[in-house]
Amino acid sequence: MNCAYELSGTRFAYGAEPVLDIDKLKINHSGITALVGPNGAGKSTLLNLLAFINPPAAGTMRFHEQEVSATNYQLFRRRVGYVQQKPYLFHASVSDNIELALKIRRVPKSERREQVRNTLCKFGLEKMAGRYAQGLSGGEAQKVALARALIHGPEVLIMDEPFNHLDRAFRELLQDLIRDIVERDKVTVIFTTHDQLHARTLADQVFSLIDGHLIPLSAMNLFTGTITGDRFNTDKLSMIIPPGIQTGTRLAIEANQLVLSRQELESSMRNHFPGRISKLATENLQILVTVEAGEVFHAVITPAALQELGVSIGDTIWVSFKSTSVHVF
């Protein structure tokens, strides 16, 4: 698959404070990529780099196989649509807000009108075209910002926490819209979220950001501890890791690498922990199973698998995984 972005040795700092330190990052073209992490992990900073708003302090960056440099930054920026977490709408009507994206690109007036009309229809905004943007609700504003970001046909759509504070109906609408523009228009979509399960179920690629460092998997199962021999010890659990790993204070396991069973499995997997199911949640036709087994594990399974297991909240269950499926950093 072609790469939309390739970052190598990318560093960024606010003053003397380093906030981003990425050795390698490849984001696939025409796919959905989620960046997951807690507040202050560097998600928005990384988005600003990917939207060509801030240049990195060090490292190289390629966009659709073209080298990005200080001289062509502005040109690359125009190939991206960016929707902020709380989008800012200008003191103008909804249609003027959307049209401004075309005005900036010096699109002729006659073309602008046509495109704005089409975009308003596409996003179901026709009825509020003349409304003053400052009076819109959060969801409506998000819609307008999305329409404004997409009207010029960007190759990449970047969204910062787009699903925050959205009601269920609009959340689903937005998900459908994202899938639609990826499939039909071959747009690369990158979004940040706190919600690991949501990221995992919606995105093709999930990266987690922890303290400015990127790990190429979701951090649904992230533990802090120390290494002793071939074991990673947290305060509550001791997990077997591949031999040879000597440094690292964090261990992550992808949610789909966890195997759930009612009895202890006899297999090549070296980690087996009994626990109790504390939560079951559904997201995008997948089930998130939360198991308290000393540490809290999150596994993602299909509804059919859950039915086959025949378990419910409070039941005892075994969590197993291979030592090679862990990522220590």
Added chain:
Amino acid sequence: MDYFIQALSSALVLIANFDKEIYSIVWTSIWISLVAVTVASLLGVPLGLAVAFKDFFGKKFLLQGLNTLMALPTVVVGLLLYGFFTRHGPLGEWGLLYTPMAIIIGECVLILPIIWNLSITAANSADPRLSLTCQAMGATAWQQGIIFLSEVRYALLAAVVAGFGRAIGEVGIAMMLGGNIHGFTRTMTTAIALETSKGEFEFALALGLLLLLVAFIVNGFLQYFQRLAR
């Protein structure tokens, strides 16, 4: 009380009959203040934006100075400029004293700190997301500037209107630098002072009412722009 009511009704008759003398004075006041506010805005708004966006040594001191100058007494401005414009003063040769130009310069000096300071406030009141939004949309630096001005336009207009309100209502500068010359530098405020001292209370009251009306309209615009800016 009868005296006041009689004077008030005479004043209203003068206004209703479009007394040429009265309206000529009103017009002099308005055009002088308009020119002053235009010049002060052309200087004050860019200066305000520059100070808002740039950090430099002495910025805090400048802001404190501008705040102080917002309450600048008009007679002090009149007095200082009189010293410059009088025949023996450094600019005496220019023959500005007792001309509308002298009043315009004086009013400019008076309202420049107001417009400058309120422009800084206007620029600082812009939403912090505005700049990032403009950049993310791919706007050039020039386009970003235009969009920024457009976004804070009501707050800037409020600054300009506040300056106009101060200029049209001041009396010290118009009296000391304009000389209250009939048909030339006589403004509403100087005429009110003169006519009252002459015992022409109805005439002064008519001008007072019109000045009040102008102030009311200006204040209406100010509140309108401030409301829109929010």
